Amino acid sequence: MSAIISISHLTKTYKRDKQEITVLNDVSLDIEQGDFVALMGPSGSGKTTLLNIIAGIDRPTNGEVMIDGTNIGILSETELAKWRSRHIGFIFQFYNLIPVLTAFENVELPLMLTPLTKSERRRQVELALSVVGLAERMDHYPRQLSGGQEQRVAIARAIASDPDIFVADEPTGDLDRVSAEEILTLLERLNKEFGKTIVMVTHDPSAANRAHIVHHLEKGDLIPQGQS
Amino acid sequence: MSMTKLIVKNAFRHTLRVLLTIIGISVAVVAFGMLRTVVTAWNSGVAASSPNRLIVRQAVSFIFPLPYAYKEKIASIPGVSTVSWLNWFGGTYIDKDQFFARQGCDPETLLSLYPEFKLTSSEISAFKADRSACIVGIETAKRYGLNIGDIMNMEGDIYPGSWQFTVRGIYTPRSKTDDATQMFFHWEYLNERMKQDDPSRADQVGYYVVKINDPSRSAEISQKIDQLFKNSAAETKTETEGQFQQGFVSSSGAIIGAINIMSYLIIGIILLVLCNTMIMTSRERTREYAVLKSLGFTGGHLFAFIAGEALTISFLGAGIGIALLIPIVQGFEALLPRGWFPVFIIETSTYVLAGSSALIVGVIAAIIPLYRALTMKIVDGLRFTG
Ligand SMILES: Nc1ncnc2c1ncn2[C@@H]1O[C@H](COP(=O)(O)OP(=O)(O)OP(=O)(O)O)[C@@H](O)[C@H]1O
Ligand SMILES: [Mg+2]
Numbered sequence: 304m305s306a307i308i309s310i311s312h313l314t315k316t317y318k319r320d321k322q323e324i325t326v327l328n329d330v331s332l333d334i335e336q337g338d339f340v341a342l343m344g345p346s347g348s349g350k351t352t353l354l355n356i357i358a359g360i361d362r363p364t365n366g367e368v369m370i371d372g373t374n375i376g377i378l379s380e381t382e383l384a385k386w387r388s389r390h391i392g393f394i395f396q397f398y399n400l401i402p403v404l405t406a407f408e409n410v411e412l413p414l415m416l417t418p419l420t421k422s423e424r425r426r427q428v429e430l431a432l433s434v435v436g437l438a439e440r441m442d443h444y445p446r447q448l449s450g451g452q453e454q455r456v457a458i459a460r461a462i463a464s465d466p467d468i469f470v471a472d473e474p475t476g477d478l479d480r481v482s483a484e485e486i487l488t489l490l491e492r493l494n495k496e497f498g499k500t501i502v503m504v505t506h507d508p509s510a511a512n513r514a515h516i517v518h519h520l521e522k523g524d525l526i527p528q529g530q531s
Numbered sequence: 532m533s534m535t536k537l538i539v540k541n542a543f544r545h546t547l548r549v550l551l552t553i554i555g556i557s558v559a560v561v562a563f564g565m566l567r568t569v570v571t572a573w574n575s576g577v578a579a580s581s582p583n584r585l586i587v588r589q590a591v592s593f594i595f596p597l598p599y600a601y602k603e604k605i606a607s608i609p610g611v612s613t614v615s616w617l618n619w620f621g622g623t624y625i626d627k628d629q630f631f632a633r634q635g636c637d638p639e640t641l642l643s644l645y646p647e648f649k650l651t652s653s654e655i656s657a658f659k660a661d662r663s664a665c666i667v668g669i670e671t672a673k674r675y676g677l678n679i680g681d682i683m684n685m686e687g688d689i690y691p692g693s694w695q696f697t698v699r700g701i702y703t704p705r706s707k708t709d710d711a712t713q714m715f716f717h718w719e720y721l722n723e724r725m726k727q728d729d730p731s732r733a734d735q736v737g738y739y740v741v742k743i744n745d746p747s748r749s750a751e752i753s754q755k756i757d758q759l760f761k762n763s764a765a766e767t768k769t770e771t772e773g774q775f776q777q778g779f780v781s782s783s784g785a786i787i788g789a790i791n792i793m794s795y796l797i798i799g800i801i802l803l804v805l806c807n808t809m810i811m812t813s814r815e816r817t818r819e820y821a822v823l824k825s826l827g828f829t830g831g832h833l834f835a836f837i838a839g840e841a842l843t844i845s846f847l848g849a850g851i852g853i854a855l856l857i858p859i860v861q862g863f864e865a866l867l868p869r870g871w872f873p874v875f876i877i878e879t880s881t882y883v884l885a886g887s888s889a890l891i892v893g894v895i896a897a898i899i900p901l902y903r904a905l906t907m908k909i910v911d912g913l914r915f916t917g
Contacts, residue, residue, distance in 0.1 A: 352910075360825050360909040381829055388827025395913070399822045403540040408532045413826045415532070460826075 313366035344520035392461030451482025556848025618737035635718035654700030666700035813900030821912025842893035849889035
C-alpha cells in the first residue's frame with residue numbers, strides 16, 4: 304500500500320507575546336490509503352494542530368506534507384481551498400451545521416462548489432443522508448435534531464462531495480455513549496465499505512479502539528505505537 | 532439551494548434585529564426624501580426659470596411700479612424680441628388663507644413669454660377677447676372647482692374695491708416643475724379702473740418681462756436696459772429670471788443649505804445602522820465563515836454572502852422607505868397651506884439618490900465584516916466561541 308498522507312519533519316510554532324512555542328516538533332508520519340488512524344494525547348499536545356495541517360486549513364512552519372502526491376504546503380490559499388473541497392471531508396466536535404439551513408441544505412452546501420446540476424445534487428444529498436440513516440429527516444433544521452443526529456448530518460455533509468480523506472476532531476466528544484457508538488460505527492463503515500482514509504482525534508480509548516492504528520502525541524512529539 | 536436563497540435565509544436569521552434595521556433604513560429614507568422634496572420645492576422657481584427671460588424691475592424695490600411708457604423704449608433695444616409686463620394684484624379670494632399668485636398681464640404677449648403655460652387656441656382667443664377674462668392654472672382650477680365661464684370674485688387690497696374675473700382658460704403646465712397655480716387677468720382691466728379711481732396710479736406696471744433671442748447676451752442687454760433709464764425717476768434693475776428668483780430664495784439659502792446637509796447626514800445614519808447590524812451579525816458567524824472556508828468556499832463566495840446580505844437589507848429598507856415616501860409626500864402636500872410650494876413633487880433624482888445610496892451603503896457596510904472574514908485564519912475561526 305502507498306502512503307496517501309506523508310508527513311516529514313513537520314514543525315509548527317506559534318508566536319505568543321513575542322515568545323515562540325513549539326506545538327509540533329519534527330513530526331514524521333505516513334498514513335496508508337484506506338487506513339483508520341486515531342490521534343491521542345493529553346490536552347495541548349498538538350493533536351488538533353496536526354489534524355488541521357493534514358486537512359489543509361493550517362500551514363506547517365517547517366517540513367513537508369504530501370497528500371496523494373500533492374505538496375499542500377506550497378499551494379496558494381485559493382488552490383488550497385479548491386484542493387480541500389475535493390479531497391477532505393471535515394467532521395467537527397460541535398458539528399458546525401448552519402442553523403438556518405435544513406439537513407438537506409447543509410449537506411448540499413459543499414456541492415454548491417461543484418458543477419453538478421440541481422437534480423444530480425439532490426440525488427447525491429439523498430444518498431449521503433441515507434448512508435447516515437437520516438433520509439427521513441432531511442427537512443429538519445439542526446435545532447430539531449439531537450446531537451447524534453446533528454453529527455450524522457455533518458458526516459453526510461462530509462460524504463456528499465465524496466472526498467478520499469476524512470478528518471474528525473473529537474467527533475464523539477460532545478455525545479452520549481449510545482450516539483457516540485453510532486457515529487463510530489458510521490466512521491467504520493465509511494472506512495470498510497467505501498475505503499475512505501480516516502484520521503480521528505479522540506480522548507476516548509474506546510473510540511480509539513475502532514481505529515487500526517493509534518498514534519500518541521506528547522507535547523508536540525509523536526510517539527509511535529504498535530498496531531491495535 | 533441557490534446562493535440567493537442562502538443569502539436571504541442568512542439575512543433573516545435574527546428576524547427582530549433585521550426588521551428593526553430595515554425599519555430604521557426606511558424611516559431614514561423617508562426623511563431623506565422629505566427633505567429633498569422640500570429643497571426641490573424651494574428651488575423649483577429657479578429651476579423653472581427660463582434663461583431667455585429678463586425681469587426688469589424698479590431699482591429700489593420690486594414693490595415700486597415702473598411707467599408703462601418704458602415698454603416701447605425697452606422694445607427698441609437690439610436683441611429684445613418681445614416685451615411683456617405683469618402686475619401683482621394681491622387681493623382676497625374667498626378668505627385670507629387662499630393663496631396663489633394673481634397678476635395682471637398683457638394677454639397679447641403673455642403666452643409667447645411663458646410657453647410653459649398650455650392653453651387651447653379657443654381658450655386663448657376667448658381670453659384675449661374679454662377684458663374681464665382671466666386664466667388659471669389647472670391646480671387652482673381643481674382646488675376651487677373652477678370651470679370655464681365661472682366668475683371669480685375678489686376683494687382688492689393693493690387695488691381696493693371688488694373685482695370680478697371670468698375664467699376663460701385653464702392652463703396646464705408643460706412639465707411638473709412648472710407652476711400650475713397662477714391666475715392671470717388683463718392688466719388693461721386694472722389700468723382702466725385706476726384711471727377712474729386713482730389716476731396717479733394709472734399707466735404703471737409691476738415689472739417687465741423681456742424675451743431675448745440669445746441667452747448668452749443677457750448680461751449685455753440687461754445693462755443696456757438699465758442704462759436707458761439711468762437718472763430717471765424710476766431707475767430699473769434688470770436680471771435674468773433665474774437671478775430674480777434666486778433673490779427670493781437666497782435669503783432662505785442658509786436654511787436650504789442646512790436641510791441639504793441634513794439629508795446627506797441621514798445617509799450617514801443609514802450607513803451606521805447597517806454597519807452595526809452587519810458587524811454584529813458577522814461576528815456571531817465567525818465560526819460559520821471558518822467552516823465555509825474549510826469546505827472550500829473562497830473570498831469571492833464570502834463577498835457574495837456578506838455583500839449580498841447587506842444589500843438585501845439596504846434595498847429592502849430603501850424600497851419600503853420609497854413606498855412610504857410617496858403617500859407621505861402627497862399627504863404632506865394636502866396639509867400644507869395651498870400655494871406655499873407651487874411645486875411639491877418627489878424628483879426622479881431623489882429616487883436615484885435613494886437607490887444609489889442603498890447600493891453604496893450596502894457595499895460599505897460589507898467592507899469591515901468582509902475584511903475580517905477574509906483575513907481570519909480558519910483555525911482561529913473554528914476556535915472562536917464568541
Ligand atoms: N492559533 C494559535 N495561537 C497560539 N497558540 C495556539 C494556537 N492554536 C493552538 N495553539 C497552542 O498549541 C498547543 C496545541 O494546541 P492543539 O489545539 O493542537 O491541542 P490539542 O492536542 O488539540 O488539545 P485538546 O485536546 O485540548 O483539543 C496549545 O498549547 C495551544 O494553546
Ligand atoms: Mg484539540
